[in-house]
Amino acid sequence: MSATILLVEDEEILRSLLVEALSLLDIETAECMNADAAIPLLEGPNAFAFVITDISMPGTMDGLDLAKTIWARWPHLPVILSSGNRVVSHDQLPTNASFLRKPWTLDQLHQAVSKHLPK
Template sequence: MAQSFNPARYAVLIVEDDALVRAEAVDLCEEAGFTAYEARNADQAIRLLERHSDIRVLFTDIEMPGSMDGLKLARAVRDRWPPVSIIITSGRVKVEKEDLPENGVFFSKPYPPQGIVKALNDIAAQIFN
């Protein structure tokens, strides 16, 4: 018998420098049943990844202050934490499939909330299968 799906068993790390957009993304993830951590930049995100082994999804904006943008963060996460799935968003930068890390997903802002929830549920289904 298949293991029952419980999204709260893993966490989403939301990396977004705009506080309002970040809060909306956290609400979206939590309403869908996922645990959410939040960071304003890549440096904070790396520290959270080092402390929380339950993080299984990186949900990051591309443009942000700090030592690296969202694409560089995504590549670093792919190299250091291979099981972490990656969702990248941007309101200005268009990302082609070949620019994404392996198995990465891109959404243009404003992203459709139901599209994000579906992507999270698809990732969760892969984790638990």
Template sequence: MASPCVLVVEDEALIRMMLADQLTADHFCVVEAENADVAMAMLRDRPEVSAVITDVRMPGTMDGLELARQISTCWPHLKVFITSGHITVGDPNLPPDAVFVPKPYTAGTFAKLLSQALN
């Protein structure tokens, strides 16, 4: 069985790489995008993606919340996790089925959440 594929969307390269490395070590397939615009293009080209982890604040034409809304509309089957160290996002601002995870998070946080959501 193939490992679930996760798209990590984070403009801070070090955070993105650390999360990608941790998820790879936890046996996930990981693809990376530095902003929501790149993520949208990747989602159109990568149907194997099962989940998206996105930061809220990023450069580009949309932030992580708008990305999550677009995913909810275009790819409603994808699991979406939204994270931020600057703001707290409550349920009224989250798309259906999206989960907010505040920064900082521990190394195993997303592996556990993804395993629960994708099984």
């Protein structure tokens, strides 16, 4: 099933890798470099199946702040948080959120994404 997600990742190489990996799962991506750029996309006409965001990013908000904004404004929009230097336990997250630790494997990415794809 085709879906469109919002990918928020400041590292260009990792963002490109994620876009390529997600395309193998028939997932289209809108992408941006930080949470500040993500908010206008979320407020726009696009309907996203879910958001994948890095936690540590430059800008006025990090990925965790972005996730909290999403949960407050769009409570049904799933969020996958990802980080290599911060850990968020699953019991700290709403039911429609996940944590994906970097470095992840394609299998781990697929499992995290599959959980949030529309049925």
